[in-house]
Amino acid sequence: MKDFHELLRVRRSTRKYTDEEISAEDVKTIMEAALMAPSSKRSLSWEFVLVEEKETLERLATCKEHGSKLVAGAKLAIVVLGDPMKSDVWIEDASIATTIIQLQAEELGLGSCWVQVRNRFSDSGESAEDYVRELLNIPLPMQVLAIVALGHKAEEKAPFDTEKAAWEKVHIGQW
Numbered sequence: 001m002k003d004f005h006e007l008l009r010v011r012r013s014t015r016k017y018t019d020e021e022i023s024a025e026d027v028k029t030i031m032e033a034a035l036m037a038p039s040s041k042r043s044l045s046w047e048f049v050l051v052e053e054k055e056t057l058e059r060l061a062t063c064k065e066h067g068s069k070l071v072a073g074a075k076l077a078i079v080v081l082g083d084p085m086k087s088d089v090w091i092e093d094a095s096i097a098t099t100i101i102q103l104q105a106e107e108l109g110l111g112s113c114w115v116q117v118r119n120r121f122s123d124s125g126e127s128a129e130d131y132v133r134e135l136l137n138i139p140l141p142m143q144v145l146a147i148v149a150l151g152h153k154a155e156e157k158a159p160f161d162t163e164k165a166a167w168e169k170v171h172i173g174q175w
């Protein structure tokens with residue numbers, strides 16, 4: 001168990017993964033964490049599709065033009081969905097769950113990367129969301145927010161340099 005502040009410092013987007021499988025126990029811990037995520041009015045507006053099959057991971061990796069190829073090398077993809085009929089703030093709910101998934105993965109020593117799907121497009125101009133919906137049989141009105149790619153880390157990244165924290169973003173009292 002890492003100190004929480006240290007966990008935030010060392011979490012970096014990992015886009016290269018080893019061949020080692022993620023244990024069933026780790027997957028359970030990650031999903032348990034996601035299911036503890038806060039949601040507006042406790043709407044539980046999110047749902048998750050877990051993908052481990054290599055061929056499906058490779059297909060997910062082509063859902064958009066940029067920034068999704070890394071999914072092909074992941075051991076697990078968690079596709080994060082939200083239901084706009086359950087909450088008008090499903091994007092916030094689903095984003096919090098996605099963040100929690102990444103932090104729980106880091107705490108377990110795993111690497112992860114958020115791959116944006118909502119509002120993104122494939123090479124041919126097809127909506128990435130429609131592509132993922134069709135591939136995984138996701139019914140309407142569920143919306144696809146993102147894919148979290150996960151695996152054991154095959155790259156080392158420097159922790160966040162707190163000397164470079166963007167303190168100019170913080171306004172005291174008023175803008």
Ligand SMILES: Cc1cc2nc3c(=O)[nH]c(=O)nc-3n(C[C@H](O)[C@H](O)[C@H](O)COP(=O)(O)O)c2cc1C
Nearest residue numbers: 011012013014015066067068070113114115116117
């Ligand atoms: C909303 C959101 C969408 C992102 N989409 C992608 C993506 O599609 N592909 C990708 O490789 N990384 C994606 N990222 C990861 C960011 O590029 C990364 O978090 C940022 O560059 C900071 O690097 P770090 O996570 O290593 O601190 C996304 C992150 C967020 C929060």
